[in-house]
Amino acid sequence: MRKKTAVVILAVIIIISLTVLSFSGVSINKRNAESDKIAVIYVDGVIIGGRGQSSLLGEYGGTDYIIKQLHAARDDRSVKAILLRINSPGGSAPASQEVGEEIKKVRAAGKIVVTSMGDVAASGGYWLAACSDKIYANPSTLTGSIGVYMPYTNWEELYKKIGVRQEKIKSGPHKDIMSPERSMTDEERAIIQTMVDDMYNQFVEIVAEGRKMDKAKVRQLADGRIYTGNQAKSLGLVDELGNMYDAIDGTIELAGIKGKPEIKEYGKNNPWAMLLGANDKLEILNKLFLKPIENELPITAPLAIPEKW
Amino acid sequence: MGTILDDIYDVIFSPRTALREIAARRELLSACIVFLLSVFIPMWAVFLGLQMGEKSNSLGFIMVFQVIGSIAVWVVGTAIWHLCAELLGGRGSAVGLMTALGFSHFPRIFIVPLWVLATLMPAGISPFFIGISGFIILVWTLSLEVLAISGAYDISRTKAVIVFLAPVLLVIAAVVGLIFMAGSALIQLPLG
Numbered sequence: 001m002r003k004k005t006a007v008v009i010l011a012v013i014i015i016i017s018l019t020v021l022s023f024s025g026v027s028i029n030k031r032n033a034e035s036d037k038i039a040v041i042y043v044d045g046v047i048i049g050g051r052g053q054s055s056l057l058g059e060y061g062g063t064d065y066i067i068k069q070l071h072a073a074r075d076d077r078s079v080k081a082i083l084l085r086i087n088s089p090g091g092s093a094p095a096s097q098e099v100g101e102e103i104k105k106v107r108a109a110g111k112i113v114v115t116s117m118g119d120v121a122a123s124g125g126y127w128l129a130a131c132s133d134k135i136y137a138n139p140s141t142l143t144g145s146i147g148v149y150m151p152y153t154n155w156e157e158l159y160k161k162i163g164v165r166q167e168k169i170k171s172g173p174h175k176d177i178m179s180p181e182r183s184m185t186d187e188e189r190a191i192i193q194t195m196v197d198d199m200y201n202q203f204v205e206i207v208a209e210g211r212k213m214d215k216a217k218v219r220q221l222a223d224g225r226i227y228t229g230n231q232a233k234s235l236g237l238v239d240e241l242g243n244m245y246d247a248i249d250g251t252i253e254l255a256g257i258k259g260k261p262e263i264k265e266y267g268k269n270n271p272w273a274m275l276l277g278a279n280d281k282l283e284i285l286n287k288l289f290l291k292p293i294e295n296e297l298p299i300t301a302p303l304a305i306p307e308k309w
Numbered sequence: 310m311g312t313i314l315d316d317i318y319d320v321i322f323s324p325r326t327a328l329r330e331i332a333a334r335r336e337l338l339s340a341c342i343v344f345l346l347s348v349f350i351p352m353w354a355v356f357l358g359l360q361m362g363e364k365s366n367s368l369g370f371i372m373v374f375q376v377i378g379s380i381a382v383w384v385v386g387t388a389i390w391h392l393c394a395e396l397l398g399g400r401g402s403a404v405g406l407m408t409a410l411g412f413s414h415f416p417r418i419f420i421v422p423l424w425v426l427a428t429l430m431p432a433g434i435s436p437f438f439i440g441i442s443g444f445i446i447l448v449w450t451l452s453l454e455v456l457a458i459s460g461a462y463d464i465s466r467t468k469a470v471i472v473f474l475a476p477v478l479l480v481i482a483a484v485v486g487l488i489f490m491a492g493s494a495l496i497q498l499p500l501g
Contacts, residue, residue, distance in 0.1 A: 003318035010317075014350065014418060017425040021357040 036261040039073035039082045047091025047124045063095045069266040074106045081112035081255035090123025093199045103131040112255045116247035117141045130210035136247035137229030137238045147224030148199045155180045329460030332405035340411025347414040348379045354421040393475040399462025406461040413453035
């Protein structure tokens with residue numbers, strides 16, 4: 001009987017402990033999480049919509065992943081501000097737009113969003129930056145490239161030389177617009193130009209709204225050229241010159257954080273992700289050895305992508 | 310039900326005798342109940358404790374890994390330790406060992422109240438408290454597993470430790486052997 005009583009008491013202690021854990025909301029991490037945090041979200045490489053690579057332990061690349069990180073930072077009450085570390089030549093207009101809109105929503109939810117530009121934050125990269133509260137850039141950062149283009153290659157002459165002739169049965173006259181085996185008609189060129197102009201106007205509006213500039217002034221700057229961080233600062237496209245740590249200091253000040261906040265980096269690669277996240281061994285080797293040596297980042301990327309860029 | 314409660318008490322306070330008797334009785338159903346409670350309850354507590362502060366992508370993976378790993382170690386471990394024990398002269402049954410091993414996981418359940426205690430401690434101390442108490446529970450569980458082997462095959466504790474470590478030692482020996490073989494093969498390859 002004594003034995004049974006002892007075990008029953010033990011069972012009661014365990015049930016009470018489980019109840020405390022379930023309903024009181026007390027946890028070791030939660031108490032650690034009470035200190036103010038600044039979330040750092042990295043936007044690296046060409047901005048492309050979609051999921052990117054999925055693996056057993058998470059997702060990598062693609063705007064869906066960036067948006068998930070923004071949502072996680074927004075929902076974490078201990079995160080007082082978000083620092084976007086952008087190192088991107090741009091990407092597609094819809095992808096940049098959807099991330100930009102989410103940045104605006106995060107700001108509307110009460111979180112400060114500050115941008116720190118790395119080597120490059122041009123075109124779509126600048127689109128995201130324009131949606132944030134404050135922009136920091138290094139004096140030699142390449143930024144700007146406010147504009148849109150759709151790349152199109154005409155292989156017609158080559159196809160004639162090698163004897164390739166493509167036949168098509170079309171549902172409409174413009175279904176094969178921008179096909180590489182023929183020249184565009186004037187009407188098609190006008191259609192594409194209208195689309196590019198529409199996207200350009202949307203980009204101009206974002207910059208004008210984000211930077212609180214007159215649209216005419218933005219149009220004057222937005223002829224597609226790139227600027228250094230220094231030039232961008234003098235033109236009002238950037239707020240402050242400084243590196244990521246200056247941006248963190250600025251974020252602390254802007255968010256009114258007292259004391260030293262914890263920096264919480266989102267999307268960091270861990271050893272499990274390195275082992276299970278990459279598609280194959282070559283990708284791991286590429287990540288480990290080749291990426292630091294070669295710099296394949298283009299200066300700017302097209303903001304409208306009709307096919308795989 | 311009464312027997313399970315008595316067995317649990319005895320496993321905590323007089324483990325050597327208790328595990329020998331449990332192995333002899335071979336009540337596998339009781340062992341299954343104790344084992345599953347010992348795995349799921351602490352896991353649930355750890356999950357509750359971790360998920361509220363910080364959502365982690367790998368948390369679910371770790372939990373699933375923990376359950377599958379524990380069951381695999383229980384079942385596969387029984388088979389391997391049974392073979393090792395018989396090779397070292399032990400006489401007993403695999404079912405008896407499996408039953409005793411099921412009960413030997415019980416100390417894991419103490420993680421639950423200890424976790425709650427840790428949450429009440431100052432932020433700087435609680436991780437150390439969890440770490441130390443987790444280590445003590447691990448050592449306790451491993452000691453009970455050794456006693457389970459000793460009791461199930463009626464062998465000395467020294468022999469039981471050898472049986473317990475034999476699979477690990479065999480794996481290490483196999484890895485070292487493979488490294489030597491791979492090294493020899495590489496030396497044979499022509500350069501250039």
